[in-house]
Amino acid sequence: MAIINALMDSEHPFVFLKTTFFYLIAVVIVLAVVGAVFGYLKYFIPLRKEQGFAYVYVESDGTVRELDAEEEAYLCTEFSPGDGGRPYIKNRYNGKSYNGSISGFIYRNRVPKAIAIGPKSPQANS
Known part of the structure; x- marks a missing residue:
């Protein structure tokens, strides 16, 4: 308390407020940088490096499979941002889609290394 009183009674009474303000700004900047690094690590770091088509499909039971030619063509189609028929691309393996399914x-x-990517669906060949 004596330090605060000494700072406030000094020649420049606003020095204390300026110092506090700069500390608060520094804390906000540090929190923003930590949040940005965490977000980058969570959403953008590749979990595996494999060759093949850029996308795979996560089934409702959690297995992952390659896409058939029809699905690849669907994902390569250009859609307008407001088109309700455009595909939903998940950011994380455990992320749920609009209907609550994984x-x-x-x-x-973005598929974890512990999850094997299986072959194309057998229904796609028929």
């Missing part, structure tokens, strides 16, 4: 398209490099 099934959906995901970038191949």
